[in-house]
Amino acid sequence: MPRINSAAELEKLRKGILSKKDPNKPSIAICAGMGCLVRDKGRIIAAFEEEIDKKDLKTKVGLRATGCHGFCEKGPMIVIYPEEISYVEVTPKDVPEIVSRTVLGKKVIDRLLYTDPDTGKKATHQSEIPFYKNQMRHLMGNSTKIDPQSIDDYLAVSGYSALSKALLEMSPKEVLEEIKKANLRGRGGGGFPAGRKWETARNAPGKEKYVIVNAHEGELGAFMDRAILSGNPHSVLEGLIIGAYAVGSHQGFIYARHDAPRMKNNIDIAVAKAEEYGFLGENILGSGFDFLVEVHLDIGIFVSGESSALMRSIEGNPPEPRPKYIRTSVKGIWEKPSVLNNVETWANVPLIINKGSEWYTSTGTARSKGTKLVSLSGNIVNTGVAEVPFGTTVREIVYGIGGGIPKGKKLKAVHFGGPMGGSIPESLLDTPLDFDELAKLGAPIGAGSILVLDEDTSMVDVARYFLDFLSNESCGKCVPCREGIRQMLKILTNIREGKGKEGDIELLEEIAEVTGAASLCALGKTAADPLLSTLRYFRDEYETNNESVKSPAEKRE
Amino acid sequence: MIMGKQKKTSEIIVQIDGKKVKAAEGMTILEAAQKADIFIPTLCHHEKLEPHGLCRICTVEVEVRGWTSLVAACLYPVEKDLVVKTRSEKVDKIRKLILEFLLAHAPNSLQLQDLAQEYSADPDRFEKESSFCVLCGLCVRYCAEVKKKNAVGFVECGARREIRFVPEIAATECINCKECFELCPTSYLQAAFVLTESLAFSTDSSPTAIKK
Numbered sequence: 001m002p003r004i005n006s007a008a009e010l011e012k013l014r015k016g017i018l019s020k021k022d023p024n025k026p027s028i029a030i031c032a033g034m035g036c037l038v039r040d041k042g043r044i045i046a047a048f049e050e051e052i053d054k055k056d057l058k059t060k061v062g063l064r065a066t067g068c069h070g071f072c073e074k075g076p077m078i079v080i081y082p083e084e085i086s087y088v089e090v091t092p093k094d095v096p097e098i099v100s101r102t103v104l105g106k107k108v109i110d111r112l113l114y115t116d117p118d119t120g121k122k123a124t125h126q127s128e129i130p131f132y133k134n135q136m137r138h139l140m141g142n143s144t145k146i147d148p149q150s151i152d153d154y155l156a157v158s159g160y161s162a163l164s165k166a167l168l169e170m171s172p173k174e175v176l177e178e179i180k181k182a183n184l185r186g187r188g189g190g191g192f193p194a195g196r197k198w199e200t201a202r203n204a205p206g207k208e209k210y211v212i213v214n215a216h217e218g219e220l221g222a223f224m225d226r227a228i229l230s231g232n233p234h235s236v237l238e239g240l241i242i243g244a245y246a247v248g249s250h251q252g253f254i255y256a257r258h259d260a261p262r263m264k265n266n267i268d269i270a271v272a273k274a275e276e277y278g279f280l281g282e283n284i285l286g287s288g289f290d291f292l293v294e295v296h297l298d299i300g301i302f303v304s305g306e307s308s309a310l311m312r313s314i315e316g317n318p319p320e321p322r323p324k325y326i327r328t329s330v331k332g333i334w335e336k337p338s339v340l341n342n343v344e345t346w347a348n349v350p351l352i353i354n355k356g357s358e359w360y361t362s363t364g365t366a367r368s369k370g371t372k373l374v375s376l377s378g379n380i381v382n383t384g385v386a387e388v389p390f391g392t393t394v395r396e397i398v399y400g401i402g403g404g405i406p407k408g409k410k411l412k413a414v415h416f417g418g419p420m421g422g423s424i425p426e427s428l429l430d431t432p433l434d435f436d437e438l439a440k441l442g443a444p445i446g447a448g449s450i451l452v453l454d455e456d457t458s459m460v461d462v463a464r465y466f467l468d469f470l471s472n473e474s475c476g477k478c479v480p481c482r483e484g485i486r487q488m489l490k491i492l493t494n495i496r497e498g499k500g501k502e503g504d505i506e507l508l509e510e511i512a513e514v515t516g517a518a519s520l521c522a523l524g525k526t527a528a529d530p531l532l533s534t535l536r537y538f539r540d541e542y543e544t545n546n547e548s549v550k551s552p553a554e555k556r557e
Numbered sequence: 558m559i560m561g562k563q564k565k566t567s568e569i570i571v572q573i574d575g576k577k578v579k580a581a582e583g584m585t586i587l588e589a590a591q592k593a594d595i596f597i598p599t600l601c602h603h604e605k606l607e608p609h610g611l612c613r614i615c616t617v618e619v620e621v622r623g624w625t626s627l628v629a630a631c632l633y634p635v636e637k638d639l640v641v642k643t644r645s646e647k648v649d650k651i652r653k654l655i656l657e658f659l660l661a662h663a664p665n666s667l668q669l670q671d672l673a674q675e676y677s678a679d680p681d682r683f684e685k686e687s688s689f690c691v692l693c694g695l696c697v698r699y700c701a702e703v704k705k706k707n708a709v710g711f712v713e714c715g716a717r718r719e720i721r722f723v724p725e726i727a728a729t730e731c732i733n734c735k736e737c738f739e740l741c742p743t744s745y746l747q748a749a750f751v752l753t754e755s756l757a758f759s760t761d762s763s764p765t766a767i768k769k
Binding site: 301323325471472476478485511520 | 610611612613614616627628629632633634647650651654655658659661683684691692694711713714715716717718
């Protein structure tokens with residue numbers, strides 16, 4: 001494949017790809033997201049391959065293992081094109097029937113359709129399933145259409161058109177202004193405006209600058225970044241290249257997890273293909289702009305995802321946070337200006353460039369724009385990854401999309417942001433999904449993990465569970481974080497074992513205050529947040545510890 | 558790069574505990590305070606080493622452009638119109654608790670005991686977990702930065718973090734050096750070395766002997 005050197009060549013290539021795609025040709029999109037793969041160990045993909053081979057349909061039927069479709073609860077999922085028939089909980093023994101009756105015979109197999117548990121109604125298409133109906137899938141919408149290992153699939157859905165527009169029709173400054181106008185806020189946890197971060201790095205002295213994708217996603221219960229990056233790696237890569245152009249960077253990094261080999265494989269293929277096609281390397285699309293990307297893997301502790309720790313790790317040092325009295329956007333990797341944004345943030349960039357900031361800001365609330373991916377887990381009927389516009393109420397997410405609480409139980413709390421987040425009680429469920437509204441309630445949105453907890457949950461245990469996690473996953477470098485977590489965990493364990501003492505709550509509050517004020521990095525500063533939010537809304541549980549309620553971990557067993 | 562050793566320096570006036578202090582650009586609050594004979598306690602600081610900001614006992618309250626925050630004095634660079642309080646209710650509360658945390662691990666450290674008196678820290682507030690080491694990292698950083706040997710390092714993370722000698726390096730480097738011993742605020746370092754020595758060193762340099 002010769003490198004593409006201009007917008008015209010790109011459009012010619014795209015036309016060629018589209019002309020080869022027959023919209024009426026049957027094709028099967030099998031979810032190869034983490035949830036579906038874990039359930040079925042990839043047997044369905046193998047079964048379809050075998051069946052198509054056996055029936056000699058290789059040229060007549062398309063088959064692709066795609067990224068996560070989102071509805072993990074009902075996996076393994078497949079979608080059959082061109083009718084877009086959606087089947088759930090498919091097993092390998094269904095495969096021959098699906099091929100003969102649906103793919104070839106154009107008949108719907110009723111038992112494989114999704115059935116709404118409330119109404120008993122069957123849904124033939126994903127768009128009719130309540131889980132999908134109430135979403136706005138700007139980033140996830142193409143998940144069934146793309147084989148993540150095929151750059152042509154991405155080009156077929158207008159991939160790299162934003163890159164072409166940015167590089168060939170806009171100045172770096174114009175790209176930056178567009179992102180600023182869109183008020184794109186970081187999706188990794190802090191909600192810091194990406195445009196401002198880019199601008200700081202752009203204006204910082206020095207020629208060498210770096211842009212980085214944070215694909216570490218260590219937050220417990222968060223699995224949406226993995227869904228995007230494994231399922232549509234080029235969308236993230238395209239955003240990164242555009243960002244590099246705006247910042248003036250010629251070297252990027254993708255910092256991914258060592259324990260996600262499939263994701264790593266898809267990223268590697270995407271980077272190699274992007275180099276081959278000329279979206280990476282020298283003189284990208286004939287613009288004169290050069291940019292390369294390297295993939296780095298973590299060493300497997302939670303704190304690796306903290307910005308300065310991540311940068312130390314890329315340098316080849318242990319992932320320990322460095323005190324940031326100088327921002328990493330001014331002095332990051334090897335003391336050079338470095339822009340770190342998470343997967344979802346980068347994936348938003350091509351959308352903003354393609355459709356404009358005005359379009360982008362028409363979705364969301366006053367200060368949180370666009371959509372947000374959330375991963376739903378815990379005591380919820382529909383586990384999975386959903387994409388909703390900011391401003392959707394938590395109630396709508398839990399009940400409208402999530403299908404409510406299983407076994408007719410009552411909801412007790414919704415926990416946001418994993419081990420550095422917080423919980424809100426049932427009475428606050430009408431709060432809109434919004435960076436600032438949720439932060440005010442002590443439950444910042446974090447990266448977007450939503451853990452739903454039913455009435456049987458001990459909130460003391462929720463706090464204990466997260467502190468236990470952090471006691472192993474912090475670096476252990478600074479005293480307030482390491483020792484604060486150790487002592488808070490001890491007290492909570494005692495309370496849970498019925499050995500609580502008078503003054504425990506006050507001591508917890510004192511430790512939480514000091515750990516929050518004096519720790520070196522964001523992990524330590526927010527380590528006590530789950531504890532503080534549960535104390536804020538469920539203080540009575542600390543006062544009269546109830547042995548009959550269980551922790552999320554115990555319940556799973 | 559140690560912050561105080563930059564070439565070009567311009568003078569900055571900062572206020573520390575109500576006193577006007579002349580400092581050079583690039584200095585930390587701690588350096589400026591030391592120059593003016595204002596005491597800020599430290600545990601992990603050493604003038605020969607890069608500031609590490611690990612013990613947080615040097616936390617002070619600063620005010621810049623109307624914003625107050627708590628920062629580590631050993632790391633925070635001085636800037637124009639900076640107002641520093643080396644003692645305040647918040648600062649004392651932090652130092653007291655840090656000392657109580659550390660005294661659970663090293664109850665006999667004289668340095669900790671002295672500071673505990675100053676900040677009314679209760680040495681028995683937390684259950685004793687005498688690991689003796691307070692993980693200040695002075696030995697680790699001295700060996701790495703000054704001696705450039707890396708014979709002692711941190712292992713594990715989070716609550717399991719500890720220091721350990723690397724037998725393969727320590728067996729040849731440490732016997733005649735031991736310069737880190739006197740930096741240790743507790744008596745742990747020497748003990749750790751003796752233990753490593755007895756378990757792992759050997760005059761026979763074959764790998765099997767080292768493993769033993």
